[in-house]
Amino acid sequence: MELFEENMKMMENSMSKKLEKMNEIEKETETFTETMLDEQLQIQMQINDSYQEIIDTFKDQSHNETKVQRLSDGQKVIFDGIWTNVGNGYKPSTGIFKAPHPGLYQFTAVLMSNNGVVMNVYLCRNRLRIATSYLTGDGYNTGTFDVVLTLQKGDKVHIKSSTSESIYSDSSKYITFSGYRIP
Missing domain, CATH: 1.20.5 (Single alpha-helices involved in coiled-coils or other helix-helix interfaces)
Known part of the structure; x- marks a missing residue:
């Protein structure tokens, strides 16, 4: 037992x-x-x-494939299309690039003025003006930005008008914006 x-x-x-x-x-x-x-x-x-x-x-x-963006004073530029948006930093509905990670970023933008119209736009980081593109003269003119910025996560970069502006674009994609982190 x-x-x-x-x-x-x-x-x-x-x-x-x-x-x-x-x-x-x-x-x-x-x-x-x-x-x-x-x-x-x-x-x-x-x-x-x-x-x-x-x-x-x-x-x-x-x-609308051909359009003229009419911007009021201080309004952000909305770019035509997106080819690549790794990390979803750029929001096409707002025209704002928001840094998904801290680091060194390169930004390039090309804008075209409407026929014979003066255009003055700024590249801004967190509402601070970093660079200016001023276009004047007959015909359609292009202005460019090419800057390298150190950003913290969440910093915002955008292009905005200084006064009432007309920006021209069509299916040829005359206006472009590029922002990416440099490894």
Whole structure:
């Protein structure tokens, strides 16, 4: 009988240890599942945001291929299209590039004035004017920006008008904006 009781205790201990191990595995599985679901949700949100930006850009481009942007004093320039937007730093609906990471960034922009119209625009970082492009004369004229800036995460860069302006563009994409982090 003692031998039987001893065997029963050993089996109980063994079963208890196995149940503890199974509970640990169950907790690890739940944690892993939650982590994977969170990551899947984040990826799906990024895909949805990118998809929506593509749809918005397509709608904007299909509404009118030739356009003159009429800007009031201090209004931000909205650029025609997006070819690449790694990190989704540029928001086409606002015309603002928001640094997704701290670092050294290069910005290049080209703008075209409407026929015979004076144009004066600024490249700004967090509302501070960094560079100016002033265009005057007959015909269509192009102005450019090419600057390198040290940005903190969340710093904003955009082009804005100094007075009422007319910026010309059409399907040839005369106005462009590029901003990227230099490795």
